[in-house]
Amino acid sequence: MKKSLIYLFxxxxxxxxxxxxxxxxxxxxVYEIEINKxxxxxxxxxxxxxxxxNTNNGIKLNSGDNLIARGQFDGVFRDGFGTERPCKFEYIIxxxxxxxxxxxxxxxxxxxxxQDEMQWLASWSLLYNNANKNDFIKTQxxxxxxxxIFGYKFMxxxxxxxxxxxxxxxxxxxxxxxxxxxxxxxxxxISESLFKYxxxxxxxxx
Numbered sequence: 699m700k701k702s703l704i705y706l707f708x709x710x711x712x713x714x715x716x717x718x719x720x721x722x723x724x725x726x727x728v729y730e731i732e733i734n735k736x737x738x739x740x741x742x743x744x745x746x747x748x749x750x751x752n753t754n755n756g757i758k759l760n761s762g763d764n765l766i767a768r769g770q771f772d773g774v775f776r777d778g779f780g781t782e783r784p785c786k787f788e789y790i791i792x793x794x795x796x797x798x799x800x801x802x803x804x805x806x807x808x809x810x811x812x813q814d815e816m817q818w819l820a821s822w823s824l825l826y827n828n829a830n831k832n833d834f835i836k837t838q839x840x841x842x843x844x845x846x847i848f849g850y851k852f853m854x855x856x857x858x859x860x861x862x863x864x865x866x867x868x869x870x871x872x873x874x875x876x877x878x879x880x881x882x883x884x885x886x887x888i889s890e891s892l893f894k895y896x897x898x899x900x901x902x903x904x
Contacts, residue, residue: 723789723878725804725885729893733900735763735797742793742800745895749888765793769888773880775809775820776873785820786810787881791888802889807881823873834867 731738746757746767759766769791774782790806811820835857842850856862 723805723807723881723885725889726801727889728799728801729889730799731893731896731900732798733896735795737901738795738800738896739763739765741896741899742795742892744899745892748895749891763795765795767791769804771884773809773884774876775811775816775823776876777816777819780872782876783811783813783816785812787884793892802892804885804888809877819873823877831863831867834870835863838866 733741742765743757743760746765750757750767750769752770755768755770757765757767767790768788770786770788773785773787775785777783786809788808788810789804792803792805794801807824809820809824811817838857839854842853856866
């Protein structure tokens with residue numbers, strides 16, 4: 699319990715320090731399609747039900763010409779030893795409708811590591827990419843001072859040396875480099891899946 703509270707504290711502090719630098723992964727695309735607005739809404743609802751089968755996901759708001767849902771997909775992140783561990787990526791998907799066109803967005807990504815002791819590292823993988831050097835030093839010192847893992851004093855001293863910081867930032871970037879391709883691939887998969895479904899199920903004029 700004590701460890702879990704420490705890790706939660708660290709995640710909150712990470713977010714506070716790096717909020718303006720967080721990689722947001724926002725996706726937005728407008729599709730034009732020969733389907734009227736009402737049919738677009740009806741078929742998109744059906745696609746949502748088929749695509750997001752987990753009861754925690756799926757449609758959260760269906761109002762007028764806007765649809766908002768929570769999405770999730772399986773992926774991996776790297777632990778401190780470089781080993782890939784399973785996780786779940788969570789995000790918000792929004793779809794708005796107009797006559798013969800719709801816009802799809804995906805945003806607000808987070809990672810669920812399924813393990814309290816790994817959650818801080820999974821979350822940091824998302825936050826790291828655009829963090830500047832000062833934010834990086836603050837978050838690292840905060841982590842080592844609170845967790846006090848073996849060799850933490852040595853690691854804190856390293857963060858006072860510019861060349862060592864550059865090296866540590868490159869090492870941490872390896873965590874992020876595993877995350878980004880998975881999110882981009884899923885965005886492509888989801889957006890193409892909806893378009894193909896709508897094309898396949900549009901009503902015939904005959």
